[in-house]
Amino acid sequence: MTPVVGRKATGLVAATFTPLTPEGEINLSEIRPYIDYLLEQQGVKSIFVNGTTGEGMSLTVEERKLLAEEWCHKGKNKLEQVIVHVGCMSLKDSQELARHAAEIGADGIAVISPSFFKPATADALRMFLQEVAAAAPAVPFYYYHIPAVTGVNLRSRDVLEGIEKQIPSFQGLKFSGSDLMDFGQCVSYSPSHWSLLYGIDEQLLGGLAMGANGAVGSTYNYLGSSVNRLMSAFHKGDLPNARTLQFQVQDILCYAIKMGFDLAVNKQLMSEVSGLALGPPRLPLLPCPQPKAHSIAQRLQQILGEQ
Ligand SMILES: CC(=O)N[C@@H]([C@@H](O)[C@H](O)[C@H](O)CO)[C@@H](O)CC(=O)C(=O)O
Numbered sequence: 001m002t003p004v005v006g007r008k009a010t011g012l013v014a015a016t017f018t019p020l021t022p023e024g025e026i027n028l029s030e031i032r033p034y035i036d037y038l039l040e041q042q043g044v045k046s047i048f049v050n051g052t053t054g055e056g057m058s059l060t061v062e063e064r065k066l067l068a069e070e071w072c073h074k075g076k077n078k079l080e081q082v083i084v085h086v087g088c089m090s091l092k093d094s095q096e097l098a099r100h101a102a103e104i105g106a107d108g109i110a111v112i113s114p115s116f117f118k119p120a121t122a123d124a125l126r127m128f129l130q131e132v133a134a135a136a137p138a139v140p141f142y143y144y145h146i147p148a149v150t151g152v153n154l155r156s157r158d159v160l161e162g163i164e165k166q167i168p169s170f171q172g173l174k175f176s177g178s179d180l181m182d183f184g185q186c187v188s189y190s191p192s193h194w195s196l197l198y199g200i201d202e203q204l205l206g207g208l209a210m211g212a213n214g215a216v217g218s219t220y221n222y223l224g225s226s227v228n229r230l231m232s233a234f235h236k237g238d239l240p241n242a243r244t245l246q247f248q249v250q251d252i253l254c255y256a257i258k259m260g261f262d263l264a265v266n267k268q269l270m271s272e273v274s275g276l277a278l279g280p281p282r283l284p285l286l287p288c289p290q291p292k293a294h295s296i297a298q299r300l301q302q303i304l305g306e307q
Helices: 028-042 061-075 091-103 122-134 156-160 180-189 201-210 220-236 239-259 263-274 290-305
Strands: 011-015 046-049 081-085 108-112 141-145 170-175 195-198 214-217
Touching (some): 180 195, 201 220
Parallel strands (some): 011 046, 011 214
């Protein structure tokens, strides 16, 4: 089978939050202004939807389809890439979402490992990924590694072994892990058309040094402009400046962690910084008290103002 070679994803990719109404229903009307905010205020041109930040696993298949469709339609001719996360606990649900992503013209699909019944080996995980990818064979495919959330600690490098033979549409890896040796081994194994996207925002510089082509993360929703400068400084070889900008991200997150940082806080923080009405998270996540997010947003402005 001829390999599918998609456009290589590079630069910053915002892992989007899912806008909900105060009543907890998906709020599609907020998606157009959200895209405009990312482009105009943060200089972020690509998005990753229905992932961890988007509470994809807490949404129904139908809701995920509606959201993916809205992000793709409203992002058309504006965004560079819309990558849709289609991973589910059920292979059948993942295949349904993969087929749907193909129909709506997604630029890529990504799949996380199932985490209730976990794959016992890298081979088992690759077989799962292969079955999902086969449902949308013309759509560039990414494996999404996030061991702290899934509890699946298989080395990504083992998952990538021979993967293009099984998945001709394989396009890259979204690596949200802290094991830079495993990430480095993935980079050194990768053909040049793959895209290796790093996913721990507070240590992006380490990922870039190891060879990441870009980054996917939640904080690029509201720190994109600053992290774009970090990436440019790195690519120009200006490490002191890149480090200063990375330390700012770390200072913001350290403050947020002290205040009790989780996805609910992160989502409310994005609402505070952007002015978008993203609504509450979905249970079992509990809404973040507004003053907490407000305090983090103030610290963020202060730290960014200090540059
Ligand atoms: C566990 C987690 O949510 N990780 C985030 C990071 O962007 C994370 O929020 C950030 O590094 C702050 O810790 C991303 O890797 C997740 C992500 O890209 C996604 O939403 O799919």
